[in-house]
Amino acid sequence: MSAATPTVTGHDVAEIARTYRGSFLRDSIVVARRNLRRIARQPQIAVFVLIQPIMFVLLFRYIFGGAITIPGIPYVDFLMPGIIVQTLVFGAATTAIGVAEDLKSGIVDRFRALPMNRSAAMAGRVVSDQVLNLMSLVVMVVVGLLVGWRPTGTPAELALAFGVVVVFALSFSWIMAAIGLALKEPEAVQSAGFIWLFPLTFISNVFVPPSTMPPILQNFAENINPVSLVSNSARVLTTGAYLCGEDLCTDVSANVLGSLGWSIGIMVVFVPVTAWLWGRLGD
Incomplete structure (x- = not known):
């Protein structure tokens, strides 16, 4: 008598595939925890991430701030939302540097050999880096209060302001993940990452009113640069007003919705790009 041959249904195949691929959420958390443990073992990473913003606050508050006048608002109240x-x-x-270092160390090859969700490695990296960003945010708020920043928004408005900024930073982490996967070398990634971030943040309303800039740069800062839009969102929610042209404006919804629109648009583009670059590793 021959043994009965078990029947494999489509449901069984799908279940096996899901098991093999692993859970996106579970695997992302595992990768994020691995990255955070690395930071705990190398606290200098967090220290350097936190020192730079403190230096920027002190420089612009006490060295450049005396030469910059903002009509109708103390400079420190103008500065802090933008510098956050x-x-x-x-x-x-x-994110880009961490991805490149993982590629160089070979840990990414081990990730790809494991039965884990394909998107979890990059998602875990991005999530762990947002923890560093949240640490930076807390430090910036404390330093801002120490140097005279007095936000007037309600707790809900402050939470919305910080939420808009964190979501925007999350979208930029996906850009950086794609850069890290594309360039692979930490040195090249570091240069490529900052070479466009510096002009993007400085040709904006983060530190000075765009009206002081040449016309071409002013138009870019006021009408094109998403960093200015997010800074305006943070300002209007924390101080009740922001500088638009030469006047103080208080339109909350246009700034917040525009900022979230930029963040979502960036992720719609770069999450698939990052997944595609991840899939091409080893080709």
Whole structure:
């Protein structure tokens, strides 16, 4: 008598495939925890990430701030929301560097050999880097209060302001993940990451009113640069007003929705690009 041959249904195949691929959420958390443990073992990573924004605050508050006048608002109240945006955007560069270092160390090859979800490695990297960004945000708020920043928004408005900035930084981390996968070398990634971040943040309303810039740069800062839009969102929610042209404006919804629109648009483009670059590794 021959043994009965078990029937494999389409459901069984799908279940096996899901098991093999692993859970996206579970695998992302595992990778994120691995990255955070690395930071705990190398606290200098977090220290350097936190020192730079403190230096920017002190430089612009006490050295350049005396020469910059903002009509109708103390300069420190104008500066802090913008510099928080700049800090978290700069923090996204750690994603590119971390991806490149993982590629060089060979850990990515081990990830690809494991039965884990294909997108989890990059998602875990991005999530762990947002923890660093949140640490930077807390430090920036404390330093800002120490140097005289007095936000007037309600707790809900402050939470929305910080949420908009964090989501924007999250979208930039996906850009940086794609850069890290494309260039692979940490040195090249570091240069490529900052070479466009510096002009993007400085040709904006983060530090000075765009009206002081040449016409071409002013148009870019006021009408094109998403960093200016996110800075305006943070300002209007934390101080009740922001500088638009030569006047103080208070339109919350246009700035917040525009900022979230940019963040979502960036992720719609760069999450698939990052997944495609991940899939091409080893080709």
